[in-house]
Amino acid sequence: MMKYAIRYYTKSNHTKQLADCIAEVLDIEALDITHPLVEDVEVLFFGSSVYGNSVDPEVRDYIFAIDVNVSRMVCFGTAGVMESSYDEVRSLADLKDIPVDEREFHCKGEFVSMNRGKPDESDLDELRSFVRNVM
Numbered sequence: 001m002m003k004y005a006i007r008y009y010t011k012s013n014h015t016k017q018l019a020d021c022i023a024e025v026l027d028i029e030a031l032d033i034t035h036p037l038v039e040d041v042e043v044l045f046f047g048s049s050v051y052g053n054s055v056d057p058e059v060r061d062y063i064f065a066i067d068v069n070v071s072r073m074v075c076f077g078t079a080g081v082m083e084s085s086y087d088e089v090r091s092l093a094d095l096k097d098i099p100v101d102e103r104e105f106h107c108k109g110e111f112v113s114m115n116r117g118k119p120d121e122s123d124l125d126e127l128r129s130f131v132r133n134v135m
């Protein structure tokens, strides 16, 4: 069983920045969701952001297609203005009986002229502490 895995979806690399930061802390590779999980995993760090008030359909498809055992999913992501995609991801994971950690990491992501430079270094610092807490 893999102890940790990181998967993410991104359109403009904000979620990738978070995923790569988690990867550094865990010393594993962060992969996008073109990479299926190939073995059971203890903690899946799962990154997704908000587009048109929802996750991208590819994120939905990815969760539905998970066919290994995931003991716990930890969500992370960004959004321009919305809270986060946590609730939506959690309902999708529920359908697959994948337990989702109550704790999530969310920060703002640059969107049109809002949140310039986000996520930024202070977001990544917070993320590093978050990861150490949930791992």
Ligand SMILES: Cc1cc2nc3c(=O)[nH]c(=O)nc-3n(C[C@H](O)[C@H](O)[C@H](O)COP(=O)(O)O)c2cc1C
Binding pocket: 009, 010, 011, 012, 013, 014, 015, 016, 049, 050, 051, 052, 053, 054, 078, 079, 080, 081, 082, 083, 108, 109, 110, 111
């Ligand atoms: C096509 C598109 C639609 C978006 N729709 C929303 C939205 O409905 N609500 C919101 O809060 N942010 C919205 N955003 C902003 C993104 O959530 C934000 O830029 C996020 O950081 C993108 O992450 P990514 O670079 O990992 O894809 C949208 C961004 C794009 C590109």
